[in-house]
Amino acid sequence: MKKIKFLLTLAVALMALPNMNAQNPTDLIADWERAKAYTMEYMEAMPADKFDFKATPEVRSFAEQMLHITDANYGFTAAIAGIQSPVGFGESEKTEDTSKANVIKLVNAGYDFVIAGLQQISAEELSDPITLFGQFEMTKAKALDKMFEHQTHHRGQATIYLRLAGVKPPNEKLF
Incomplete structure (x- = not known):
């Protein structure tokens, strides 16, 4: 009897493994709303x-960094x-209007x-597999992790x- 109970517990635990990284979509939305607000502060x-x-001639401008996040x-x-x-690949970063007002508008739209x-993704769908950019196999949850990491990196x-422009960056916004 103990063996059967152990095997059932193990089976349930193993079935749950693919979903351990999956988050609740409500939590994900809250994280992205916070990320939007934080990027807006920047x-x-x-x-x-x-x-x-x-910062140097070889790198993106501040506007291009923000628009790269958007793309x-x-x-x-x-x-x-x-x-x-609604935006073609790389289209935002190629915009000619890099004014503060336009960049803010484009970034917020992104x-x-x-x-x-x-809001269209259910918790169950987060464990669905996808191929990202035609070459990377992962779950939707993992792709969301990568997307969040990407925007955090560039921000x-x-x-x-900001520092080189003589501006104090916004304080960390973890919560």
């Missing part, structure tokens, strides 16, 4: 005349949610697309841009 902190600032957010979300992106896409790079 954009608001940067003076309008510094949006085209580059990735559209691409990841379209793949994860199985919906059409975050809104992420949040709307997450973190923007900290240096």
